[in-house]
Amino acid sequence: MADLFWAALGLMLVMEGLLPFLNPRQWRAIFQRAAQLSDGQIRFLGCASLCLGGLVLWLWGLAG
Template identity: 55%
Template sequence: MKDSLLTALGLVLIIEGLLPLLMPQAWRDTFQRLIVLKDGQLRFIGLISVLGGFLLTMFSR
């Protein structure tokens, strides 16, 4: 289980690092758009992300 968790964390870091590595201006623009969102909107984005990750995890088994 520990190995799987570390592998998953490593993959998240790789995927998260691709956008600033390959397209830093688009990454910066995205964060500037996120800053102006209200807390409820950011929470909704987080909820959708968590649900999407959960569904992907469940369907990949």
């Protein structure tokens, strides 16, 4: 189980690092726009991300 956690963490870091590595100018612009969002908008995005991630994990669990 710990191996799966570390693999998931590594994959997340790879995905998070793709945009700043490939296109730092666009990443900076996206980050600046995100900093201007209200707390409610950021919470909504966080909730949507949590739900989508949970759905993916649930579907992956059903497939496995």
